[in-house]
Amino acid sequence: MTVNQAPTKITFFEWLTPLVASGKKTITIRDESESHYVPGTRVDVHTLEKDEYVCQIDIVSVEKIGFDDINEEHAAQEFIPLEELKPLIREIYPNDEDFYVITYTLVA
């Protein structure tokens, strides 16, 4: 029997990691393949490009959302203007309609 373990690492684009490490960015929106984080678990943040350790975050919730339902509140939590966030998500995930809002808190 295979027992799935909660992921212990998440990567962010390097240019976004100062926002994560400062606590300004409190959500990330990912596709299904990156949605398997478990509320209550602690995760190491690394840069996507160089795999450098940045900080730790605690996963608060993982909630499914449609692309059309991404709104100003999400943009504020992402610390990215909505008019930049939605094209960015479309660029990263050109073929997806369903996403997951991963809410987290910075570990001090």
Ligand SMILES: CC(=O)Nc1ccn([C@H]2C[C@H](O)[C@@H](CO)O2)c(=O)n1
């Ligand atoms: C591998 C991969 O896709 N990595 C990602 C995906 C998304 N992000 C950021 C960009 C935005 O802040 C949100 C929206 O998806 O998440 C990322 O840093 N790394």
